Amino acid sequence: MSKRYLILEDGSVFKGTAFGASVNNRVGEVVFNTSMTGYQEIISDPSYCDQMVTMTYPLIGNYGINRDDFETIQPAISALIVKEYTEFPSNFRHEWTLDEYLSQKNIPGLANIDTRRLVKRIRQEGSMKAMLTDSLEENDEVFKSLQRYQPRTDQVKRVSTLKPYVVPGHDERIVLVDFGMKHGILREFTKRNCHVTVVPYHMSAEDILQLKPDGVMLSNGPGNPKDVPEGIALVKNLMGKVPIFGICLGHQLIALACGADTHKMKFGHRGANHPVKQLHSGEVWMTSQNHGYAVTASSLAQTSLTMTQVALNDETVEGLEHESYHVFSVQYHPESSPGPEDSNRLFDEFLNRIGSYQEGRVVHA
C-alpha cells in the first residue's frame, strides 16, 4: 500500500497508507464521528460535503458496502480517515469493498494512522482545515496551499436536487425541501404512505404553496446555515401557512428565520450515541447526530421559539417549537440512518400536528 499523509492547519502531520481513490492534495475540514457502525450511511450523508471524516471506531470496512444503505447516490464527503481498514469484508449483503466504492466515487481514504491522537487534536484545537497528500517532498508548498484554501460556501447548491420529483403515496402530501437530504427522511415518509414531492432548496414559498402541501419538511444539509439565505426566506414566507418540521440544517434555518442566532461549534456533534433530554417529560433519547453549527441558546429569548430539547453532554439546543405556528424542529436525526431509533416517533408527531392543524382550520373557517 502506498503512503499518504494528512497535514493539518496547525502543522501536524499524520503518516498512513492510502486506500480508496488516488487523489492527491485533497483539502477539506477534518472532523470525527464516534458511531461504531454505519460507515456506509455516514460516507453517503450529503451533510459531510467538503469534510474529511475520521471514524473513531478502530476497524472500518469489515462489512463492505451494500446496495441498500445509501443516504444519497452521489456522496459529497471529501475523504475518509480510519485506523484499520479491512480489505476482505464478511457480510452476505455486501456488493463492493469499501475500497472499491471509494475508488468509484473519487473519494480518497487514509488508513493506519493513530486516529485517537488525531481526534484528541481536533477536540483541543477544534475542527480544522486539512490536506491529504502523497508526498512530503514539497511540504512547504503543500502547507502554504492548505493555508490559502478558503472553504466554499455553496455546499447546499451542489448537493440539492436540480428539479422537483415525486415519490407517490396515498396519504398526507408532504413537500420535502432538499438542502442535501438523506434518503432516510424520504424512507420515513414513504413508510407512512405519504405522497412526497422533493423540491430544490431555492424553490419559492409561493411555488411550494401552489402544490397544496399538508406539511413542509426542511431537510438536513451541509455547511453554514447563514450561507443559505434562500432557506431562511423560505421559512419566513411559509410560517403560519402550513405546518413545518425541520431537521438539522432545517432546524437552524427555522431559528435564523425567527430572529435567533447560530454559531460554529468547536468540534461539533457527530455520532450515534448522543443523549438528548425532552424538557417537557424529562425523558432521554439516544440520538444520531451530525452537525458543526448550533442554535445559540441565549439568542432565543427575543424570539417566539421555545427550546424543547437539550443535549446532555454540553447543553446544546436540540429542539425548538414555535409559540403560535405549527413549526417544530430538531438538531439531530430522527431518521437515524445510522443510529438509534428512539426519536423516530417525531415523524408520527409531524403527521399528528398536520391533523390538528387541519382540524383547527375547519373549526375556525
Ligand SMILES: NC(=O)CC[C@H](N)C(=O)O
Ligand atoms: N446534518 C446537518 O443538517 C448539518 C447542518 C449544518 N451543516 C451543520 O453542520 O451544523
